[in-house]
Amino acid sequence: MQGDRVDLVHPVILCGGSGTRLWPASRESFPKQFIPLAEPLRSSFQAAAARLSDPATFARPAVITANDARFLVAEQLAQGRIEVDILLEPCRRDSAPAVAVATLHAAARDPEALVLILPADHAIGDDAAFVAAVRAARAGARAGHIMTLGIEPTHPSTAYGYIQPGHPLPGKAGEAGAHAVARFLEKPDAARAAGLIAEGALWNGGYFLFRADVMLAELEARAPEVLEAAQEAVATAERDLDFVRLGAEAFARAPQISIDYAVMERTDRAGVLPVGFPWSDIGTWGALWEIAERDADGNALRGRVAVRNTRNSLVHGSGEILTTVVGLDDVVVVATDDAVLVTSRSTAPEVKGLVEDLRRRSAPEADAHRLMYRPWGSYQRIDIGARFQVKRITVKPGGRLSLQKHHHRAEHWVVVRGTAEVTVDGVVRLVHENEAAYLPIGCVHRLVNPGKIPLELIEVQVGSYTGEDDIIRIEDVYGRDKA
Missing domain, CATH: 2.60.120.10 (Jelly Rolls)
Incomplete structure (x- = not known):
């Protein structure tokens, strides 16, 4: 609260991406954020939207998604009876243009609105802890910092970028445990990851909380082409049923660049709040195995499956097909009605390259489900x-x-x-x-x-x-x- 201002957070869910490392369950026509993976009955997108339901903390959410995914988004929100604004990207332009559009959308309601950017495809094991972390980060954001939630690492991962915290932020932000960001680091090798964790580095989970006017000023100073394209795309947007179509010609002019490269790695306003809630970006089948419930042999089983003499494996079946595994350890087996994947857990990230190979061969299974x-x-x-x-x-x-x-x-x-x-x-x-x-x-x-x-x-x-x-x-x- 500042004066008479009620610091409601304006959340914006970024709902793009295709999740090809989780093929064949996740495909271009039905990507991972819409599939029940971490939970059996709802998708990570539905879980993310439900996480924003506290009216004392969050204003009406917005979702930014691809044009082709608009009806999936609307249908899954309707199932959860969640009302949001749905903004449609005419083409993919990475996260910086999406963040610019999200900020302009919130600023139209309040130029100093607190805007929360969050991905649609992550799993969070403690919703209350997530909401508490957002509340704690508000002080830093209100003071003019671009706050990020730094995930406390559970192991030396080479799949994530890292954040090195600097000195504590002044005032209430520092009292809440927030620090200035000393620097952002790219995905390291295993040895460097272990060293970073020993030094107190945090995982970069892609959650950002900021004042709208602060982010717009940073975009204007550091990525003016992104901001200009976003401004025109919003100005030329058209309403279509329950959707807002961003201006296609203007949005296509935006550089294809992430918000990390465009702003976060260059700004002197970055702050980080360490958080310890259970978290995963579910980036690979191996990552899903790590957070899944497992039996006494370490197996994560989903669907109509049966295993024998198998350990530390993920077996994921869908539909009526019976999927069986005998005598294997540390493997991933995923069966759909038109494709089967078998890989070791350690090489599961290479599935993305396999999908690229299938596309070069014009295999319809690369992107489309039956x-x-x-x-x-x-x-x-x-x-x-x-x-x-x-x-x-x-x-x-x-x-x-x-x-x-x-x-x-x-x-x-x-x-x-x-x-x-x-x-x-x-x-x-x-x-x-x-x-x-x-x-x-x-x-x-x-x-x-x-x-x-x-x-x-x-x-x-x-x-x-x-x-x-x-x-x-x-x-x-x-x-x-x-x-």
């Missing part, structure tokens, strides 16, 4: 051949696919559950269970679920080309004809 989520529901590929594709489509009650047509394929829809409202060239009819509809090549069509239960149907596509880019949207209630 099960794909859409604002109206989902579809799952069952089979595909040279001139056909078979999908299972699920439409939520009230869900409405776009009015569309295809140049290269005809489609057959067979309803297996619920009732479908099918439009073909202006003719509307209801199709019930065990009934079918035929959509010839070039017809203008739409599918709607008018009922109270999910609509399930089997779609058979036949034609010279069955790719997703053979969809010409004429009208779409979800705004995808503008994307």
